[in-house]
Amino acid sequence: NAGVTQTPKFRVLKTGQSMTLLCAQDMNHEYMYWYRQDPGMGLRLIHYSVGEGTTAKGEVPDGYNVSRLKKQNFLLGLESAAPSQTSVYFCASKTYRVAGVWNTQYFGPGTRLTVL
Amino acid sequence: KQEVTQIPAALSVPEGENLVLNCSFTDSAIYNLQWFRQDPGKGLTSLLLIQSSQREQTSGRLNASLDKSSGRSTLYIAASQPGDSATYLCAVIIQDQGGKLIFGQGTELSVKP
Numbered sequence: 301n302a303g304v305t306q307t308p309k310f311r312v313l314k315t316g317q318s319m320t321l322l323c324a325q326d327m328n329h330e331y332m333y334w335y336r337q338d339p340g341m342g343l344r345l346i347h348y349s350v351g352e353g354t355t356a357k358g359e360v361p362d363g364y365n366v367s368r369l370k371k372q373n374f375l376l377g378l379e380s381a382a383p384s385q386t387s388v389y390f391c392a393s394k395t396y397r398v399a400g401v402w403n404t405q406y407f408g409p410g411t412r413l414t415v416l
Numbered sequence: 417k418q419e420v421t422q423i424p425a426a427l428s429v430p431e432g433e434n435l436v437l438n439c440s441f442t443d444s445a446i447y448n449l450q451w452f453r454q455d456p457g458k459g460l461t462s463l464l465l466i467q468s469s470q471r472e473q474t475s476g477r478l479n480a481s482l483d484k485s486s487g488r489s490t491l492y493i494a495a496s497q498p499g500d501s502a503t504y505l506c507a508v509i510i511q512d513q514g515g516k517l518i519f520g521q522g523t524e525l526s527v528k529p
Binding site: 406 | 420452458459461462505513
């Protein structure tokens with residue numbers, strides 16, 4: 301049981317390049333999230349998914365796209381990278397509410413992205 | 417708009433000291449409040465989750481309290497150890513956007529031997 305894994309761990313891009321970050325979870329969780337963490341800003345939600353085939357925008361979605369074709373995977377894409385997207389990206393997952401109670405989110409180890 | 421603030425931003429204490437980390441939030445309409453630990457270059461590890469109907473949760477040397485009416489939570493660490501050195505993040509869980517977490521900026525704790 302690997303939990304939540306992220307690929308790659310590090311990446312350097314040039315402005316205008318594109319890339320896809322992969323998040324995978326083996327806990328059969330319905331909900332998946334992408335956050336970015338920036339100094340002085342904390343973690344902010346980019347996009348999220350409440351189930352296979354669904355995606356929705358979070359607080360800071362501009363410049364990113366996502367897809368959830370399989371329940372266990374959540375992909376984050378940058379079509380044309382900008383220096384403002386230099387950040388650490390975290391993926392998280394959790395299961396449905398049980399008896400009305402939100403459960404904890406489980407986080408991956410992060411991807412450190414630098415855009416030059 | 418919900419905002420979460422953590423004070424202090426950084427804290428350095430000698431080993432063995434009891435300490436309190438503070439978290440405040442602006443909107444009491446939260447589901448839960450959660451404390452995480454983040455080690456440098458690592459992901460987040462959940463420490464304690466307090467449901468909105470609860471007042472506190474305990475795990476080992478950690479105790480977290482929640483006062484929704486005043487918009488405050490505290491994380492109490494007893495008998496601190498160098499291994500407790502990390503950044504501690506407070507987050508509230510709200511209804512919308514899939515039960516997303518809204519994070520504070522964290523308190524960076526250093527426990528000196």
